[in-house]
Amino acid sequence: MNEWCFLQASCLLLITGALLSLCISALSKKAGILISGITGIFASLFATGSGLLTLIHQSTFTLSIPGLQIQGLAPILTVDPLAAFFILLIGLAGLPISLYSIGYLKAEYLQQSVGMMGALYHLFILSMLGVVMASDALSFLIFWECMALLSFCLVIFDTQSLVSQRAGFTYLVMTHTGTAFLLVMYLILAHHSGQVTFASFMAQSSHLTPTLKSILFGCAIVGFGAKAGLIPLHIWLPEAHPAAPSHVSALMSGVMLKTAVYGLLRYVFCFLTPFPSWWGVALASIALITALLGITYASVESDLKRLLAYSSIENMGVIFFAIGLALIFVGHQNPFWSSVFLVAALLHSLNHSVFKSLLFMAAGAVLSTAHTRSLENLGGLIHKMPVTAALFLIGALAISALPPLNGFLSEWLIFQGLVLSTHGASESLRVFLPLCAALLGLTGAIVAATFVKAFSGVFLAMPRTHHAEHAKEVSHTMLGGMAIPAMLCLFLGLTPAVTIPFLNQLAASLLGQNPNAANWQIQNYDTLFLNGFAAYTPLLLLFILILGVGLAWLLPRWLGKKTSIRREMTWSCGVTAAPEFEYTPAGFSQPLEVVFSKFHATLNGYHEYIYLPLVNGLLALSRRLSIIQVGKTQVYLAYMLLTLLLCLIWIKR
Amino acid sequence: MSEPINIILITLLQISLILGLSPLINSLLKKWKANLQGRQGPPILQGYYDLLKYFRKETVISEQASWLFLLTPLIVFASVCAASLLIPTITTNSALSSLGGVIVFVYLLGLGRFMMVSAAMEPGSGFCGMASSREMMLATLIEPVMLLALFVVILLAGSTDLYSAQKNLSELGLQLYSPAYILALVALFIASIAEMGRVPFDNPETHYELTMIHEGMLLDYSGQPLGLMFWSAWSKQLIILSLLANLLFPWGLAMQHSPVALLFALPLYLIKLLIVCLAVVLVETVVAKMRLFRVKDILGASFIISIIALIFAAQTLGGKGGIP
Numbered sequence: 016m017n018e019w020c021f022l023q024a025s026c027l028l029l030i031t032g033a034l035l036s037l038c039i040s041a042l043s044k045k046a047g048i049l050i051s052g053i054t055g056i057f058a059s060l061f062a063t064g065s066g067l068l069t070l071i072h073q074s075t076f077t078l079s080i081p082g083l084q085i086q087g088l089a090p091i092l093t094v095d096p097l098a099a100f101f102i103l104l105i106g107l108a109g110l111p112i113s114l115y116s117i118g119y120l121k122a123e124y125l126q127q128s129v130g131m132m133g134a135l136y137h138l139f140i141l142s143m144l145g146v147v148m149a150s151d152a153l154s155f156l157i158f159w160e161c162m163a164l165l166s167f168c169l170v171i172f173d174t175q176s177l178v179s180q181r182a183g184f185t186y187l188v189m190t191h192t193g194t195a196f197l198l199v200m201y202l203i204l205a206h207h208s209g210q211v212t213f214a215s216f217m218a219q220s221s222h223l224t225p226t227l228k229s230i231l232f233g234c235a236i237v238g239f240g241a242k243a244g245l246i247p248l249h250i251w252l253p254e255a256h257p258a259a260p261s262h263v264s265a266l267m268s269g270v271m272l273k274t275a276v277y278g279l280l281r282y283v284f285c286f287l288t289p290f291p292s293w294w295g296v297a298l299a300s301i302a303l304i305t306a307l308l309g310i311t312y313a314s315v316e317s318d319l320k321r322l323l324a325y326s327s328i329e330n331m332g333v334i335f336f337a338i339g340l341a342l343i344f345v346g347h348q349n350p351f352w353s354s355v356f357l358v359a360a361l362l363h364s365l366n367h368s369v370f371k372s373l374l375f376m377a378a379g380a381v382l383s384t385a386h387t388r389s390l391e392n393l394g395g396l397i398h399k400m401p402v403t404a405a406l407f408l409i410g411a412l413a414i415s416a417l418p419p420l421n422g423f424l425s426e427w428l429i430f431q432g433l434v435l436s437t438h439g440a441s442e443s444l445r446v447f448l449p450l451c452a453a454l455l456g457l458t459g460a461i462v463a464a465t466f467v468k469a470f471s472g473v474f475l476a477m478p479r480t481h482h483a484e485h486a487k488e489v490s491h492t493m494l495g496g497m498a499i500p501a502m503l504c505l506f507l508g509l510t511p512a513v514t515i516p517f518l519n520q521l522a523a524s525l526l527g528q529n530p531n532a533a534n535w536q537i538q539n540y541d542t543l544f545l546n547g548f549a550a551y552t553p554l555l556l557l558f559i560l561i562l563g564v565g566l567a568w569l570l571p572r573w574l575g576k577k578t579s580i581r582r583e584m585t586w587s588c589g590v591t592a593a594p595e596f597e598y599t600p601a602g603f604s605q606p607l608e609v610v611f612s613k614f615h616a617t618l619n620g621y622h623e624y625i626y627l628p629l630v631n632g633l634l635a636l637s638r639r640l641s642i643i644q645v646g647k648t649q650v651y652l653a654y655m656l657l658t659l660l661l662c663l664i665w666i667k668r
Numbered sequence: 669m670s671e672p673i674n675i676i677l678i679t680l681l682q683i684s685l686i687l688g689l690s691p692l693i694n695s696l697l698k699k700w701k702a703n704l705q706g707r708q709g710p711p712i713l714q715g716y717y718d719l720l721k722y723f724r725k726e727t728v729i730s731e732q733a734s735w736l737f738l739l740t741p742l743i744v745f746a747s748v749c750a751a752s753l754l755i756p757t758i759t760t761n762s763a764l765s766s767l768g769g770v771i772v773f774v775y776l777l778g779l780g781r782f783m784m785v786s787a788a789m790e791p792g793s794g795f796c797g798m799a800s801s802r803e804m805m806l807a808t809l810i811e812p813v814m815l816l817a818l819f820v821v822i823l824l825a826g827s828t829d830l831y832s833a834q835k836n837l838s839e840l841g842l843q844l845y846s847p848a849y850i851l852a853l854v855a856l857f858i859a860s861i862a863e864m865g866r867v868p869f870d871n872p873e874t875h876y877e878l879t880m881i882h883e884g885m886l887l888d889y890s891g892q893p894l895g896l897m898f899w900s901a902w903s904k905q906l907i908i909l910s911l912l913a914n915l916l917f918p919w920g921l922a923m924q925h926s927p928v929a930l931l932f933a934l935p936l937y938l939i940k941l942l943i944v945c946l947a948v949v950l951v952e953t954v955v956a957k958m959r960l961f962r963v964k965d966i967l968g969a970s971f972i973i974s975i976i977a978l979i980f981a982a983q984t985l986g987g988k989g990g991i992p
Contacts, residue, residue, distance in 0.1 A: 437823065460808040460811040476790060550766035555767055574719070578726050580726075581728045585791040603800065605801070
């Protein structure tokens, strides 16, 4: 049971790390940061190891905490392959982020209470581990709430900043709205099964009426959708993620959003089966609109971290879209495509956590040295920070789904599935799936435009302000922290033969079917075949690209002659080149804004047309209700008496 | 011939065909266009002279340029080389069919574009930036159209790699030209003209501010990197023309790797290519360059056409098996 020991070690290390961080920072801040980073690294390593081993062995283990038996409500922690996958995800992101935090906190947060920050950071990771391990409704909700509150504390860590506080408040309200829906859904389930354990929910699943199931599914979409940032529940995300310290943003975008994916998968596939296929259509539609709108908002954003946050909305949209498609095909009893789409959803979760944490860390590196997040005020950093620029470029290429990096692999799976699954699908699906392919294609193309803008705005051309002029390359720990996910981007992109079989097994166990239903074949170690169709060989592609680069280097020298390189000022119609002549990031995205103006018009509509009326309605309702609030103790006692009487009558009835 | 040598030979043949022929085809397009406009036009070998000239010139780059600026032409060239292996030219018996299918093809072009657009932002010149921004705007519309149109092809052909698709299409006979297929070809043709950077979307002959898209991005390149960028752009043009030609007339490709079959396939391929070139030149001559923001209308229209084509294709094939 190595995996269980590793997980225990990881949890204990996180608790110790939190305490050590508090104690040591009181003596020396730098030592506190170092200790906190190191415990974080080891805790993540153990979590990664535990997740990997559980996935390899396909084992499941349970632990009930003996000291906490409360009237049959013992918290049960279980790790099965699904939980293990998300533990792996937390570990893989936590490791580089902890390493990065050492340098980042030293550069940015020495003036503030880093001990508290370290403690919150460790407990935040612990709460996420708790969420995926929890195996009864009560502990799930407790961990879920801890995760929300701890991340809220981290978001408002910059207590001086009014923006952070506002962002934190929006986050708090939205996350609790989501939790309220989750609570309702678990209460209904618990009412029907008489217990709060997930095992009892699972046993109960086939006895629920279809209407009740659909209501539960709706609750799940709102509850988990609020956490994942599905439009229109996304409004907190572009506020809260940028407001948090960058390593926390990386953790929130990279990992915390994935707990919503975990929750939805666990909930739908374990407690609500069997279900109709229109659920999938509903989820896929919402998710696809989220993806498309999310990226159009990102494309015109000029704040680097907000841009990344909007792009997280887009990616969560893509993940939920793939889950929605899987639901459709489960409803149609098509084990082949349901498992392909589920694999794509899982793979994209993993990929997104890797490249989004990389991009947020790079944004933090820029912020720590240039002290601005505005693309308009940056520029030219590639000369000052060449390594950060290269790492950001890798992240940008990966997130734009360009081969041979990892983002392409999941996008490839989804596209293949979308097109090929129309064969033999029902008539309405044969219209729905092509439409989805069209919108997803549009989304993918805008992603590339967005990240060209982000990369060129920050790193290329001339520095547009003195902030950018005085930037320097960041410390080695920060670069190391960014280099790990950059290498993972390449590794995951090149080795579908390693990842796909694991994910396929996981998807099969989740769907309760034979892992061979999805006919994956791996040939020559790296070629991925999907049921005889759709081959892709990333290693060969990389090899050919490298040969192509070699050819491009050789041919001109061979056909021409060896020439020299001279550097001159950029030609600017006879005037000395200056930053003012550059095309600014806002200018860069202006044509896009014109083309997609209809989409952009919705950007500010959520507050105006959804949230303000909702808040005003709530306020009006509470004013009405305040009639019963008279401020006299006797009256309140009378209310109590009345309530008691009513309850007694209802029970005796 | 043994299998590995065969693969290497066919791969080399494919790459050298595309790289070797692309300057000629580009000059030919220029020549024909000039003739149609009553001008003499450049000599037909001008492309090769230009390349040799660029490769002998000194490279002058901007002070603002970094490693990225010099690396980009190499990556763009490599992405075009890789893309050239994914489309059939004279044989349907691909050497590297498992390399990837249409999605890899479209995204490889995307990789080249990403790098080129980024690098063009490097010198900090207003013109390059303008061109980059416009290129990216066009790309957001071109990429989905190409993807969807090619999806129609793979649905109808029942295969995701273009080589087997080509073979299956040729077996369909005249039934091939179903409404879905024709619509897809129309959409693909419009997107291809935009992707090649030709009139009415862009003008490959000028870099005036009003028409500045692809040429604008190359303004700050010179010498060998410029030569590479031109060569890549021409090769990409040839790749797209070949794709169009072979989809329009999917017959006459060599089914196996025998030298005789390949020799017969080559002239047929060239004839098909010339027909498509003629169509492109006719469009260029008849249609005027469009205002930038009207481009989105016609590309949007081709996007809708490609969606309709895909729905048609899915509907016509829905009942039939083949792919589970």
